[in-house]
Amino acid sequence: MDRPERHQGRRAGPQHHRPRLVSPLAASLLVAAGGAVGALSRFWANVLIAGLAGTSLPFATFTVNVVGSFLIGILTTLFSHNLAVTALAVTGMLGGFTTFSTFSIETVRLIEAGRIVVAIGYIGLSVIVSLAAAALGVALARAI
Numbered sequence: 001m002d003r004p005e006r007h008q009g010r011r012a013g014p015q016h017h018r019p020r021l022v023s024p025l026a027a028s029l030l031v032a033a034g035g036a037v038g039a040l041s042r043f044w045a046n047v048l049i050a051g052l053a054g055t056s057l058p059f060a061t062f063t064v065n066v067v068g069s070f071l072i073g074i075l076t077t078l079f080s081h082n083l084a085v086t087a088l089a090v091t092g093m094l095g096g097f098t099t100f101s102t103f104s105i106e107t108v109r110l111i112e113a114g115r116i117v118v119a120i121g122y123i124g125l126s127v128i129v130s131l132a133a134a135a136l137g138v139a140l141a142r143a144i
Contacts, residue, residue: 026084027083030092031088034087035096041093057122058110065103066133069130069137070136073136074137074141077138078144
């Protein structure tokens, strides 16, 4: 009787990884360290992009949220089994880098300034482009 050839130590079919556990203290420290790096990166990206854009439109927040969504798509796909990487890079760094609260207040300020069409465009573009960036990141990571 023919048996399918098996590689020693590997099962045929899709490979499922068990999450690599980290202690609550280690996870907390990783999130805090990543959050500090992410928040500082967002601050300086905002300063740089706002200076280059030279406009009152919220290009900086839009840019960090799209870039962050793309990177989150990649990292959650590649490292979903590694809680240390997820804590440091996704929850910490990219959680500190991306910002829904700044997006929200910028939208409120656009509305208060009577720039309703710009606010609606900002909302639509932010959601659509960020979702597309996340999907692109997932697709790219799966192709690797």
